[in-house]
Amino acid sequence: xxxxxxxxxxxLVRGPRTGYQLARLMRVPIGYLWTASHSQVYPELAxxxxxxxxxATAGPGPGPRDNxxxxxxxxxxxxxxxxxxxxxxxxxxxxxxxxxxxxxxxxDRERALAFLRDQRGAxxxxxxxxxxxxxxxxxxxxxxxxxxxxxxxxxxxxGLTSQAAVVEWFDWLIARLEADHLSPG
Numbered sequence: 001x002x003x004x005x006x007x008x009x010x011x012l013v014r015g016p017r018t019g020y021q022l023a024r025l026m027r028v029p030i031g032y033l034w035t036a037s038h039s040q041v042y043p044e045l046a047x048x049x050x051x052x053x054x055x056a057t058a059g060p061g062p063g064p065r066d067n068x069x070x071x072x073x074x075x076x077x078x079x080x081x082x083x084x085x086x087x088x089x090x091x092x093x094x095x096x097x098x099x100x101x102x103x104x105x106x107x108d109r110e111r112a113l114a115f116l117r118d119q120r121g122a123x124x125x126x127x128x129x130x131x132x133x134x135x136x137x138x139x140x141x142x143x144x145x146x147x148x149x150x151x152x153x154x155x156x157x158x159g160l161t162s163q164a165a166v167v168e169w170f171d172w173l174i175a176r177l178e179a180d181h182l183s184p185g
Contacts, residue, residue, distance in 0.1 A: 001047070001051070001079070002044065003089065004034075004036050004044050005044055005047065005048055005053070007026070007034045007036065008041065008045065008054075009053065009054070009072055009076055009077075009079070009080045010080065011025050011026075012054060012070055012076075013076075013077060013080060016069045016070060016071040017070060018067050018069050018070070019038075019041055019042050019068060022041050022070070023037070023038040023041045045068075048076065051075075052075050052076070053072065053076030053079055054070045054071060054072055055070070055071050055073050056070050057069050057071075100115070104177075109180065112177055113177050117174060119170065120170035120171070120174060123163060123166045123167050123170060124167050126163050127163040127164060127167055130156060130159045130163055134153075137149070137156070
């Protein structure tokens with residue numbers, strides 16, 4: 001199964017959901033670390049159902065078609081737990097941002113600063129979103145590592161700390177350019 005399949009199981013193991021709800025949840029909070037479009041979610045749900053990892057029940061929908069609500073089967077739960085111990089897929093070491101930073105010396109300082117300030121602003125916006133998300137967590141519910149709330153908070157905490165480091169890196173880089181330490185090409 002694909003990693004998307006396990007991402008969907010991770011959402012479904014907390015409770016049954018429709019395909020629409022799953023696609024929406026792929027944005028927040030799991031979307032901060034894994035995203036998928038509606039067009040990816042539904043075929044993956046069909047594969048999960050064919051494998052016996054999820055079941056679906058039909059109910060009345062808002063339009064002419066029934067809504068399907070998906071739930072993890074015992075087999076799907078076992079597969080999700082077994083997947084936890086599987087080796088991680090190699091992460092591609094690709095960043096268009098870092099490629100552009102490698103070319104900073106080719107453009108004039110003001111152009112480089114404008115680019116970096118824009119990117120820093122986008123990174124700070126993501127950090128603000130994570131901070132807003134953190135405000136919605138009940139501190140008592142994230143104290144127990146054996147709960148779904150703790151696991152959700154742990155992934156958010158990773159996002160907060162890593163995004164804060166990205167903003168700090170931008171601040172360092174911008175300060176270096178503003179101090180004119182970059183020698184001309």
